[in-house]
Amino acid sequence: MFRGQRGWFCGSVGQDLRRFWVAEGGTISDSRAADFLFSCDASHPDTLRIYQSLDYIEDNATVFHACYLSTVANAEIKSSVALGHFILPPACLQNEIRRRIGSFIWEQDQHFLIEKHGEV
Amino acid sequence: ATDNCTKITKYRCSGCIAVGKPLNSRNFSKLLHSCPYQCDHHKVIVDAEDRYKSELRRSLICNKKILLTPRRRQLSKES
Ligand SMILES: [Zn+2]
Numbered sequence: 171m172f173r174g175q176r177g178w179f180c181g182s183v184g185q186d187l188r189r190f191w192v193a194e195g196g197t198i199s200d201s202r203a204a205d206f207l208f209s210c211d212a213s214h215p216d217t218l219r220i221y222q223s224l225d226y227i228e229d230n231a232t233v234f235h236a237c238y239l240s241t242v243a244n245a246e247i248k249s250s251v252a253l254g255h256f257i258l259p260p261a262c263l264q265n266e267i268r269r270r271i272g273s274f275i276w277e278q279d280q281h282f283l284i285e286k287h288g289e290v
Numbered sequence: 291a292t293d294n295c296t297k298i299t300k301y302r303c304s305g306c307i308a309v310g311k312p313l314n315s316r317n318f319s320k321l322l323h324s325c326p327y328q329c330d331h332h333k334v335i336v337d338a339e340d341r342y343k344s345e346l347r348r349s350l351i352c353n354k355k356i357l358l359t360p361r362r363r364q365l366s367k368e369s
Contacts, residue, residue, distance in 0.1 A: 175314070207315040227343050227350070229319040253313045254305040254322075254332070263338040270334045 171248050172196035178204035180220075182211035183236040190243050201231075208236040212261040221260045233258045235276040305332040 173195030179188050187208070188198065201207060201220060209217040217233060225231035238256040245251050255275040259267060268274070304325040305318070313321065322328065322336050 205314040205316060221342075222346065227346050229323065229343070230316055232315045232318040234315065252306055254307075254318065257305075257318075257332075257335055259335055259339055260342055263342055267334050267338050271331050275331070 171242065172206075175206060176204045177206045177208060179236070180207075180209035180211065180214050180216040180233075182214040182217065183208055184210070187236050187239045190239050194242075194248075207231060207233045208239065209233050209258055210236045212258050212264065217258075218260075235274075237276050303327050303329040303332055305329070 171194040172191060175196045176199035177191050177196050178199060178201040179191075191208075192198065196206075201223075202225070207220055209220075211217060212221075212233070220226055220231055220233055223231060226233075234253060234256045235258040238251065238253060241256075242248050242251045258276070264274070303322075304327075305322045306329055319336075319339075322332055325332075328336060
């Protein structure tokens with residue numbers, strides 16, 4: 171599923187998700203070279219560095235919640251999980267966003283995400 | 291469950307559906323910005339992130355000015 175893709179992992183991401191990434195063909199790289207940026211905690215210093223980078227300011231770096239990987243791992247059709255549902259915005263914006271849209275998709279029941287794609 | 295159903299219909303912009311080229315951290319933000327029909331969910335996130343980014347950009351420019359000013363002064367003294 172992730173063959174040839176380079177992933178960067180914040181210190182907040184557990185080993186099992188990194189192992190899954192590698193098992194699916196992904197490699198682990200530094201944040202500048204990575205195709206994918208994964209984090210579980212927007213206020214972790216590793217992730218804060220991304221939010222303060224020029225790449226981020228110039229719209230070249232979107233951080234995704236690493237529960238994307240666990241959702242993929244649990245999905246029947248791995249490619250059916252929409253990456254776009256797992257944007258992880260900076261921690262200082264999250265409360266404001268929550269007030270307007272309710273909970274983030276990655277905060278919701280993950281079975282709902284899988285079933286939803288099954289129905290389409 | 292009904293609450294989820296109404297949410298499902300709203301999650302339908304190019305940020306929600308992977309179209310054509312594979313998405314990653316490098317192209318996702320540009321894809322969302324180029325989507326004319328952002329869903330509520332993505333619109334709110336994009337708006338908030340854009341505001342955050344422009345604040346960062348402004349503070350970067352300010353920092354640069356602070357760094358440059360004394361150097362310029364030194365140069366004018368030398369000349
Ligand atoms: Zn959307």
